[in-house]
Amino acid sequence: MSNIQMKIELISVPVTDIDRAKTFYTELIGFHADHDHRVNEHLRFVQLTPPGSACSICLGEGITNMQPGTMESITMVVSDAQAAREELLKRGAPVSEVDVQPWGNFVYFSDPDGNKWALQELPKRG
Secondary structure, eight states: OOOOOOOOOOOOOOSHHHHHHHIIIIIIIOEEEEEEEEETTTEEEEEOTTTSSSSSEEESSSSSSSSSTEEEEEEEESHHHHHHHHHHHHTTOOBBBOOEETEEEEEEOOTTTOEEEEEOOOOOOO
């Protein structure tokens, strides 16, 4: 067994309109805007971090060859799915009802390009 630690740091999310996506993630979902730099005429790098997360997402031009809207099931853990849903609704985010499953409670949303996200409240451990 290796002693090497590996932590996910950054996930590229493919979008068609960088500014629209940045506004969606910062204003409706509550991500922090860490960086927005035009490196050159072919490369713009936007890094956004969910509140409390060690992993960020990046949007931009020249970042990925994936088609916009093709990311599925990006999952973030929350302590209370219903409270998270209510907060996102107050911000105007298009979120689902709470989906109760044996392995957790989920709230789903998609960004303007159709990239799919889930908020998961882990089940209580006995």
